[in-house]
Amino acid sequence: LRGSRLALARLLTQVENDTLEGRAALIELFPHTGKAHLVGVTGAPGTGKSSLVNQLARFYRNPPQGVEKVKIGIVAVDPSSPFSGGAILGDRVRMRDLSGDPGVYIRSMASRGALGGIAASTAGVVQALDAAGYELILIETVGAGQDEVEIARLAHTTIVVEAPGLGDDIQAIKAGILEIADILVVNKADRPGVENTERGLKNMLQLARPTSKIAGVGKPGHEAMTASGEGNLLTQERIWSPPIIRTVATEGEGVEELADEIQRHREYMKASGAWIKREQMRLQAEMDTLLNATVVARWHAAMDTQIYQETLRRVLERQLSPREAVLKLVNGDSR
Amino acid sequence: LRGSRLALARLLTQVENDTLEGRAALIELFPHTGKAHLVGVTGAPGTGKSSLVNQLARFYRNPPQGVEKVKIGIVAVDPSSPFSGGAILGDRVRMRDLSGDPGVYIRSMASRGALGGIAASTAGVVQALDAAGYELILIETVGAGQDEVEIARLAHTTIVVEAPGLGDDIQAIKAGILEIADILVVNKADRPGVENTERGLKNMLQLARPTSKIAGVGKPGHEAMTASGEGNLLTQERIWSPPIIRTVATEGEGVEELADEIQRHREYMKASGAWIKREQMRLQAEMDTLLNATVVARWHAAMDTQIYQETLRRVLERQLSPREAVLKLVNGDSR
Numbered sequence: 127l128r129g130s131r132l133a134l135a136r137l138l139t140q141v142e143n144d145t146l147e148g149r150a151a152l153i154e155l156f157p158h159t160g161k162a163h164l165v166g167v168t169g170a171p172g173t174g175k176s177s178l179v180n181q182l183a184r185f186y187r188n189p190p191q192g193v194e195k196v197k198i199g200i201v202a203v204d205p206s207s208p209f210s211g212g213a214i215l216g217d218r219v220r221m222r223d224l225s226g227d228p229g230v231y232i233r234s235m236a237s238r239g240a241l242g243g244i245a246a247s248t249a250g251v252v253q254a255l256d257a258a259g260y261e262l263i264l265i266e267t268v269g270a271g272q273d274e275v276e277i278a279r280l281a282h283t284t285i286v287v288e289a290p291g292l293g294d295d296i297q298a299i300k301a302g303i304l305e306i307a308d309i310l311v312v313n314k315a316d317r318p319g320v321e322n323t324e325r326g327l328k329n330m331l332q333l334a335r336p337t338s339k340i341a342g343v344g345k346p347g348h349e350a351m352t353a354s355g356e357g358n359l360l361t362q363e364r365i366w367s368p369p370i371i372r373t374v375a376t377e378g379e380g381v382e383e384l385a386d387e388i389q390r391h392r393e394y395m396k397a398s399g400a401w402i403k404r405e406q407m408r409l410q411a412e413m414d415t416l417l418n419a420t421v422v423a424r425w426h427a428a429m430d431t432q433i434y435q436e437t438l439r440r441v442l443e444r445q446l447s448p449r450e451a452v453l454k455l456v457n458g459d460s461r
Numbered sequence: 462l463r464g465s466r467l468a469l470a471r472l473l474t475q476v477e478n479d480t481l482e483g484r485a486a487l488i489e490l491f492p493h494t495g496k497a498h499l500v501g502v503t504g505a506p507g508t509g510k511s512s513l514v515n516q517l518a519r520f521y522r523n524p525p526q527g528v529e530k531v532k533i534g535i536v537a538v539d540p541s542s543p544f545s546g547g548a549i550l551g552d553r554v555r556m557r558d559l560s561g562d563p564g565v566y567i568r569s570m571a572s573r574g575a576l577g578g579i580a581a582s583t584a585g586v587v588q589a590l591d592a593a594g595y596e597l598i599l600i601e602t603v604g605a606g607q608d609e610v611e612i613a614r615l616a617h618t619t620i621v622v623e624a625p626g627l628g629d630d631i632q633a634i635k636a637g638i639l640e641i642a643d644i645l646v647v648n649k650a651d652r653p654g655v656e657n658t659e660r661g662l663k664n665m666l667q668l669a670r671p672t673s674k675i676a677g678v679g680k681p682g683h684e685a686m687t688a689s690g691e692g693n694l695l696t697q698e699r700i701w702s703p704p705i706i707r708t709v710a711t712e713g714e715g716v717e718e719l720a721d722e723i724q725r726h727r728e729y730m731k732a733s734g735a736w737i738k739r740e741q742m743r744l745q746a747e748m749d750t751l752l753n754a755t756v757v758a759r760w761h762a763a764m765d766t767q768i769y770q771e772t773l774r775r776v777l778e779r780q781l782s783p784r785e786a787v788l789k790l791v792n793g794d795s796r
Contacts, residue, residue, distance in 0.1 A: 149784055152782060152784060153782045153784055153785055156779060156781075156782035156783075156785075157779055159779075160779060170506050171505050171506060171507075171627070172506075172507065172627055292506070292507055405777075406777050409773075409776050409777055409783060410773060410776075410777075412783045413772075413773065413776055413783040413786050413787060416783055416784055416787045417787045417790060417791070418753075418757045420787050420788075420791050421756060421757055421760045421791065422753045422756055422757060424791065425756045425760075437748075438745060438748065441744050441745075441748055442740075442741050442744055442745075444491060444492055444494075444495060446491075447487060447488045447491035448491075448744060448747045448748040448751055449484055449487060449488055449751055450488055450491075451748055452748060452751045452752045452755050453755075455752060456752070456755050456756065456759065
């Protein structure tokens with residue numbers, strides 16, 4: 127709470143390892159949370175998410191006039207890390223860019239260790255950064271696994287990053303994550319095919335959000351805003367239509383426009399009541415995740431290991447199917 | 462069991478929806494399972510996994526002399542589908558290729574609906590195909606999320622697909638899944654940069670599998686085999702070093718070599734006892750997953766919803782942290 131980076135680093139390690147100290151600290155810190163703007167950044171591999179996140183951080187640390195300079199937390203959830211490697215490498219690359227700035231804190235998370243799951247672990251890390259006074263927290267995930275999508279979905283603002291020329295598999299991923307996008311970014315917009323990518327996004331957006339089409343208010347928010355100068359406030363409050371922004375993150379192009387949209391989305395969320403709703407969704411999801419993990423842990427602790435081993439043996443010999451075995455174990459019937 | 466595709470299709474839907482009928486059927490079918498060779502195919506988006514899987518299926522259905530013609534099941538776990546879209550599209554593309562052959566059964570799975578998780582759902586679908594007499598089952602996943610890696614890991618043989626020129630994010634993913642690879646494929650090998658990709662894989666393989674390096678037997682199995690004509694049987698039985706195969710799936714190039722390696726890995730697994738070990742790992746993982754889901758479901762069914770709602774309200778007002786709330790709920794302490 128006093129701003130010690132060393133204390134924060136130690137806390138985050140405790141939280142990631144789900145130690146008793148980490149748990150106790152999160153309980154004490156909880157009343158200090160709820161201030162940060164949580165921004166999820168997700169997208170397929172190869173879209174340049176990390177560069178974009180770095181550029182956003184740089185922008186907020188050296189803002190143009192009229193934009194508030196805020197403390198930035200970055201939480202990178204690294205998909206490579208059910209096993210090893212990637213997270214540390216990513217850290218080093220980022221460090222070169224943003225290190226030395228006390229207003230930036232970067233944490234790469236391995237999916238690996240995460241006892242109780244990566245989503246729970248990320249929630250704890252974000253809470254700690256929030257309590258430590260980081261005002262805008264960028265949560266970077268790869269938009270492929272269900273875990274990653276869950277994490278991104280629980281941010282206040284979710285940015286989905288796309289890039290031209292990434293092939294068919296990527297198209298498929300897009301369809302899934304478009305439903306959770308608040309802002310769409312076509313990064314690497316200096317590459318050929320950028321118009322196609324943007325057109326594809328617009329089409330998929332209509333498919334993914336049929337409600338806005340049916341309701342007849344599916345006009346992209348950005349266009350509405352620029353067309354009328356200030357937009358239709360009523361429509362704006364009722365429904366958010368994800369704008370599509372072009373960026374070239376490596377050159378910093380489009381980053382200011384993206385920051386504008388993040389700010390605009392924040393204002394929309396606060397005004398519409400959606401901000402509080404997402405807060406509640408996130409807290410309930412976190413509570414339910416912890417609840418399930420705790421219930422399972424208690425059940426296992428109370429279970430007779432000899433009965434478990436004997437039941438497992440019968441499954442391995444194909445005398446019992448896994449489900450029959452489970453019913454026997456849960457009903458306390460060892461025969 | 463009599464080979465009706467219609468019955469199988471209905472069963473798979475029941476299994477995917479985790480209905481009572483589906484559960485009962487899997488219990489009855491369980492003694493008929495354990496015959497199929499389960500081959501996981503995983504890799505980052507854009508590597509061409511689907512084409513490779515299709516070509517493998519085609520190869521096994523029209524084998525050259527000396528290779529057994531086997532019935533092929535394909536289970537495609539689609540990452541796009543926490544929400545919608547991709548799975549059905551993928552199905553149509555595949556259908557064009559392999560439809561009409563009664564010896565091929567293709568099932569695309571949405572990550573979405575999967576009550577009890579996609580891993581449990583996939584296990585059930587694979588068991589049903591196994592019981593229905595499909596002798597080689599290709600399980601295709603995107604190697605990014607933890608779920609997908611878990612699924613691939615539990616196959617008898619895991620193929621990790623790579624391709625030249627996919628950017629840095631992909632590199633990071635590679636590090637994670639290399640540890641589970643039994644066979645490495647560099648697909649799209651007609652593209653520039655194939656030597657770099659292959660060299661990169663070799664280097665990462667050494668990092669990811671330091672044990673084989675330390676033991677001094679880290680020579681790629683493939684080289685050992687071709688150099689000596691039949692390989693060193695003793696080394697072959699003790700340790701498997703993943704070979705690297707180049708393919709151009711769209712042209713069918715390298716597919717026969719890949720099928721050879723799959724066969725060689727199968728023989729190695731059977732001879733070394735690793736086959737039985739993976740069977741046991743898979744069944745135990747399946748049992749544990751079901752067990753956890755069942756324990757949680759029972760606990761929730763028994764819980765007083767009024768107390769739950771009241772506790773949640775206090776969390777949303779930040780009077781209680783999620784963890785404090787869970788402890789109160791689990792200990793039956795509603796104050």
